[in-house]
Amino acid sequence: MSHQVHSFEPPERFVAGTVGEPGDRTFFLQARGGGRVISVALEKVQVQLLAEKLEELLLEANKRFGVDMPELPVLAVHDNEPLDTPVDEEFRVGTLGLAFDVDSGTVVIEAIEAGEAEVEIELDEDTDEPPVEDDDDDEDEEPDDDLDRLRVRLTPEATRAFIDRARRVVAAGRPPCPLCGQPLDPAGHLCPRHNGYHR
Template sequence: MATIVHGFDWPDRFVVGTVGTPGSRTFFLQARSGADLVSVAVEKEQSAALADRIDEVLDELMAEDGNPFSVPTVAPDGLADHEPLDEPVAEQFRAGAMGLGWDPSTAQIVVEAFPVLDVEAEADEDGVVEIDPPEALVVRIPVGSARAFAKRTREIVSAGRPLCPLCQTPMDPSADHVCELPDEFR
């Protein structure tokens, strides 16, 4: 079966956003071009890792002799997106594997998300397992938009519940927090 690719080569919008309240938020990657809207559920940790890795790739590209792709050090003015997710937020799939790449021919960051797969596959004689996912989200964004995406994503991730300064677990504001103190504090 061929993979259905939800492709966005120059999306009008590509963001990470949430639905729900801190402590019970669901994170989504959302891409929109015109009326075409795709929302993919992701984990908070996937969102944070994606933002960090995008900045790492952009920093590496910026460090190339003469910054040939004109990678900005920070998100350019005018690209900040503080709006909520576009409605309706309908989960296309839950992301399992994600990929990040660079297309030098278009000077774009390429973000890929693939669904969680619940299959058992057999390896070939070389030990390689090939599974075609039923669908994928593939988004290509220019370097300035990538910086703005990473910045917004970090802001969304950090907008959750505050961390306990002792045990570093999220504190629920509606309940008393009881933590397990590390040995060095006992």
């Protein structure tokens, strides 16, 4: 069965969001454009890492290619809207690939369906150069051809807006325990710093 590439170059909207209550949230990347809405599920840590790596990519593009670094989005342009419904999971993300296209001055994000490989994020500052991981993963390329993908192309400004929202979505979960750092549950918290006693 051939894989599907859901391409949005550029999307009308590309955001990270969640479904469910804090402590039981499912994280999604959602792209909308051309009358289509594609939602792919991923882990909270993947959203957090994606935001961090996109920030690094913008900084590297600024340093190497002189790309203007957009300012943080003003409050008026923050996208605080919920995900478009219905949220139908197209696939679960295993690998996230990032690249900066020097010719068009855009950021390319590719979310690849989970296969046998471990979850990872590949970072490529220039699409004219192959990602560092390519040489080591030659034996894995054949199975990857059968995996679905979501590909979006964003301007640096849209990338900055995505980073800002992704960070807010991650931070909107359960607050951390001030002693151990683990998420606090409304029903109580067994803190290892208190030998398992509720606080």
